[in-house]
Amino acid sequence: MPKRIVRLRPTAADVAPSAAGAQLTGRFAAIRAELKVPEGFPAQVSAEATRVAGAPLESVDRDETAVPFLTIDPPGSMDLDQALHISRSGDGYRVRYAITYLPRFVAPGGAVDAEARKRGQTVYCPDERAPLHPKALSEGVASLLPGAERTAYVWDLTLAADGSTTATDLYRARVMSTDRMDYAEVQRAVDDGTADERLMLLQEVGERRIALEAQRGGASLPMPEQEVTEGPAGDFHLRFRPPVPCEEWNAQISLMTGMAAADLMLRAGVGILRTMPPAAPAAVERFRRHARALGVEWPGGVAYGAFLRSLDRTNPKHLALIHAATSLFRGAGYTPFDGTAPAATEHAAVAAPYAHVTAPLRRLVDRFGLAVCAAVVGGSEVPAWAREALPTLPAIMATSDHTASRVERECTDTVEAAVLVDHLGEAFAGVLVERDERGAIVQLVDPAVVARAQGPGELGADVTATLTKADVATSTVEFQLSSVVG
Numbered sequence: 001m002p003k004r005i006v007r008l009r010p011t012a013a014d015v016a017p018s019a020a021g022a023q024l025t026g027r028f029a030a031i032r033a034e035l036k037v038p039e040g041f042p043a044q045v046s047a048e049a050t051r052v053a054g055a056p057l058e059s060v061d062r063d064e065t066a067v068p069f070l071t072i073d074p075p076g077s078m079d080l081d082q083a084l085h086i087s088r089s090g091d092g093y094r095v096r097y098a099i100t101y102l103p104r105f106v107a108p109g110g111a112v113d114a115e116a117r118k119r120g121q122t123v124y125c126p127d128e129r130a131p132l133h134p135k136a137l138s139e140g141v142a143s144l145l146p147g148a149e150r151t152a153y154v155w156d157l158t159l160a161a162d163g164s165t166t167a168t169d170l171y172r173a174r175v176m177s178t179d180r181m182d183y184a185e186v187q188r189a190v191d192d193g194t195a196d197e198r199l200m201l202l203q204e205v206g207e208r209r210i211a212l213e214a215q216r217g218g219a220s221l222p223m224p225e226q227e228v229t230e231g232p233a234g235d236f237h238l239r240f241r242p243p244v245p246c247e248e249w250n251a252q253i254s255l256m257t258g259m260a261a262a263d264l265m266l267r268a269g270v271g272i273l274r275t276m277p278p279a280a281p282a283a284v285e286r287f288r289r290h291a292r293a294l295g296v297e298w299p300g301g302v303a304y305g306a307f308l309r310s311l312d313r314t315n316p317k318h319l320a321l322i323h324a325a326t327s328l329f330r331g332a333g334y335t336p337f338d339g340t341a342p343a344a345t346e347h348a349a350v351a352a353p354y355a356h357v358t359a360p361l362r363r364l365v366d367r368f369g370l371a372v373c374a375a376v377v378g379g380s381e382v383p384a385w386a387r388e389a390l391p392t393l394p395a396i397m398a399t400s401d402h403t404a405s406r407v408e409r410e411c412t413d414t415v416e417a418a419v420l421v422d423h424l425g426e427a428f429a430g431v432l433v434e435r436d437e438r439g440a441i442v443q444l445v446d447p448a449v450v451a452r453a454q455g456p457g458e459l460g461a462d463v464t465a466t467l468t469k470a471d472v473a474t475s476t477v478e479f480q481l482s483s484v485v486g
Contacts, residue, residue, distance in 0.1 A: 023418065023472045023473070024126075024127075024414060024415065024418055024472070025127050027414045027472055027473065027475065028125050028126060028127050028128075028411055028414065031125075031407060031410045031411060031414070031475075032123075032125065032130070032407065035403050035406055035407055035410075036403075037123050037125075037130045037403065037407060038118075038119060038130055039130070041115060041134050042111070042115065044111045045111045045112055045114075045115045045134060046134055046136075047111075048107075048110055048111040048112050049105070049112055049133070049134035049136045049137050050134075050136055052104070052105045052107075052112075052137070053105070053136045053137060053140060053141045055104075057149060057150075057151060057174070058104060058151060060151055060172045060173060060174055061171075061172070061173075062154075062171055062172065062173035062174065063173065063174045064096070064098075064154065064173040064174065064175050065149060065174050065175060065176040067085050067096060067175065068085060068178040068179070068198070069083035069084060069085045069096070069098050069144070069175055069176070069177045069178065070083060070084055070085070070177060070178060070179040070180070070181060070198060071083045071084070071144055071146070071177050071179070071180050071181065072084065072181050072182070072183060072186055072246070072250050073180070073182060074182060074183070075182045075184075077182075078135075078138075078139035078143060078145075079122065079131065079138045079139055079143055079361045079362055080143045080144045080145060080177070080180065080361075081099060081100040081142075081143070081144065081358070081359055081360055081361035081362065082097065082098070082099060082100075082144070082254070082358055082359070083097075083098040083144045083152070083175065083177045084096075084097055084098075084198070084202070084250075084253060085098075085198060086198055086201040086202055086205055087197070087198075087201065088201070089158060089159075091160075091161045092158065092159045092160045092161050092166070093158075093159040093163070093201060093204070093205055094156070094157070094158055094159070095155075095156075095157040095159060095205065095253065095256070096154055096155070096156050096157075097154070097155040097157070097253060097254075097257050097358070098144060098150075098152040098153070098154050098155075098173075098175045098177075099152055099153045099154075099155065099357070099358055099360065099366075099370065100142050100143070100144060100150070100152060100153075100360050100361050101150075101151045101152050101153050101172060102133075102142060102360045102361070102367050102370075103367075103371065104142075104151055105133075105137050105141070105142050106133070106137075106367065108383075108385035109385070112133060112134065112137070116132050116133060116364055116367075117364065117389075117392075117396060119132050119364070119400065120132070120363075120364050120396045120397055120399060120400025120401075120403075121362060121363045121364060121397070121400045121401070121404060122138075122361075122362040122363075123400075123403060123404045123407050124404070124407070124408070125407060125411050126228045126230055126411055126415065127230065131361075131362075132361065132362055132363070132364060133361060137361075138361045138362075142361060143361065144175070144177045145177065145180070146177045146178055146179055146180045147176065147177075147178070148176065148177070149174055149175070149176050150174070150175055150176065150177075151172060151173075151174060151175075152172070152173060152174075152175045153170060153171075153172060153370055153374060154170070154171055154172070154173045154175065155168070155169075155170055155257050155260065156168075156169040156170070156171070157169075157256065157257070157260060159205065159208075162208055162211075162212065163205055163208025163209045163211070163212055164212060165256060165259070165260055168260045168263070168264065168377075169377065170264075170373055170374055170377040171374075171377070171378075172374070183243075183244050183246055183247050183250070184244065186199055186202070186244075186246045186250075187244040187245065187246045190203055190246060199246075202246065202249050202250065202253070203245075203246070203249055205249070205252070205253070206245075206246070206248060206249020206250070206252045206253070207249065209249075209252035209253075209255070209256055210248060210249075210252060213252070213255075213350070213351065214305070214306060214309065216350075216351035216352060217303050217305055217306075217351045218305055218349060218350050218351035218352070219303075219304060219305030219308050219309075219328070219329075219348070219349050219351070220248075220305075220308065220309070220349065221308060221322065221325055221326065221329060221349075222308065222309070222311055222313050222322055223313075223322055223323075223326070224240045224242075224313050224319070224322070224443070225240065225241045225242075225243060226238055226239075226240060226241075226412055226448055226450065227239055227240075227241040227448075228411065228412055228415050237415070237419065237447075238412070238415055238416060238419055238447050238448040238449065239447075239448045240448040242313075254358045254359075255350060255354070257357060257358055258274070258350075258354045258355050258356060258357055258358065259350065259352050259353065259354055261355040261357040261369060261370075261373050262345070262352070262353035262354050262355040263353065264372075264373045264376045264377065265337075265355060265369070265372060265373065265376070266341055266345060266353060267376075268372070268376040268382075269337070269338070269339055269340065269341065270337065270338045270339070270372060270376075270382055270387065270390075271336070271337065271355060271369060271372045271373075271390070272334055272335065272336040272337075272355065272365060272368065272369055272372075272390050272393055272394075273334070273335045273336075273337075273342070273345060273347075273353055273354065273355050274332065274333075274334060274335075274347055274354050274355055274356050275332070275333060275334070275335045275342075275344055275345065275346065275347055275354075276329070276330075276331055276332040276333075276346075276347045276348045276349060277331045277344065277348060278346075278348040279304065279327075279328040279329075279348065283327055283328055284304055284328065286327075287304065287321075287324060287325060287327065287328060288304075290321060290324050290459075291307075291321055293459070294317045294320060294321060294459060294460045295317065296311075296317055296318060296321055304325075304328065305349075305351070308322075308325060316431040316460050316461070316462055317459075317460035318460075319431055319433055319443065319460070320431065320432065320433045320434070320459045320460035321460075322433075323433040323434045323441070323443075324433075324434065324459075329349060332347070333394060333397075333398065334356075334365060334393055334394040334397050334398075335394070336390035336391050336393060336394065337390075338387065338390060355369050356369060357369040357370050357373060363397075364393065364396060364397065364400070365393050365396075365397050367386075368386045368389055368390065368393060371383055371385075371386035372386055372387075372390075410475050411475075413475035413476070413477065414472060414475040416447075416449045416450075416451060416470075416475075416477050417470045417471055417472045417474075417475055417476060417477050418472050419447050419449070420447070420449065420467055420470040420477055421470040421471075421472060423467055423470070424467055424468070424469075424470060425466065425467065425468075426466070426467055427464050427465065427466045427467075427482065428444045428445070428446075428449075428464070428465050428466075428467065428479075429444070429445045429446075429462065429463075429464060429465075430442040430443055430444040430445060430462075430463050430464075430465045430479075431443050431445075431460065431461070431462060431463065432453075432457040432458065432459055432460065432461050432463050432481070433450075433459070433460075434459070435459065438452065439452055439453060439454045440452070440453045440454065440455065440457060440481060441453065442463060442465045442479055442481065444465065449477065451477040451478065451479055452477070452478055452479070453465050453478070453479035453480065453481050454478070454479075454480055454481065455480050455481030455482065456481060457481045463481050464481070464482050465479035465480070465481055465482070466479060466480045466481075466482050467479055468480050
């Protein structure tokens, strides 16, 4: 099936429980067991985390606690490793991006470090998460929670009026976030005119960075997001969640920081990049034929990234193309180097060199990239613990990426089955979005299900899909395409 963007974030949505709700948490636990997702932490890891969590804040040269940083994350998030402040600087901008300083809590070679290298990243399930670090750190003293003083790396970026980066600095500082917001709150404040300068400048900078991405030839895939939410009775439900514009503005700040980090690494000749090869010409041409077959105009001379940005995820034919475009976004990985820059340095979707350095609480590789960049800016030697780990990180991250993706997919398949289990034989409206050797893939309108189906139908067609199987125990849903709508 095509790759889906799935958010497994619990909420307090007031919704009625599904008939199979009681089976869900057991199935989620079985999925974690099958995929060897760790449960809890070994005693020595927890003991070390508790000890370091109680240590006093260390002394740092810079105090930026007067800067009103804010965090923007999904509702309920506690592992906050990024805090933002934007101000005007002449006719441009100053962006300060505070990132959790983990070396204070994670001693190289210690128990927390060793366990994090086994895990690779935080793995999210609908009912719980398996964190990269013990919660005493990731949701406690290392998290940039509002009102709490923290030591952080601060990326201090100077931007021109068009949003391009003109200067990069990175230093340790004492910081304090003043506000924890979610995307809906930010968007509502911007739309109704109550946003403060920080949020209005986030919009300005975000929109300018999006324009720069388009100029570079970058590409983002407007894939509909399936969101799994947990209700108050322990029930789980699905919806297609339309992203709000501020999510992309916020993402652009992280992308900009990752690009600045990659530039530092390449100039120093040491680091680890997040890379992705460009789509093969044959794949782009196949996608172009796909668009032509669906009757979607792709003007000559328009790059595939610009074409993707023009697609409307509410248009059935465009939706089929969006699913087909996943074939253009393959081969992403991590590329370490020391002494000689790698032959391939770019991430094709970013259309620039790029590195992961903004989520160290949730992703292992970021801790090492940050250590490299801090040393480069400070004019010191890259710490041996970071340098020696670089060649080992791609395999760790590839394994954890695979596990996290499978957990997301299988948990979402389970919720789909639970939502539909009482509806065998019923017909649902949907869109035929893909075909492969195993048949068709249909995206239902309501509920928010993407599942396999058998039967006729053209790509992008509105279809009626009759439910023939829904099995929570095997996370399986199947449909029969009985007619074409309209």
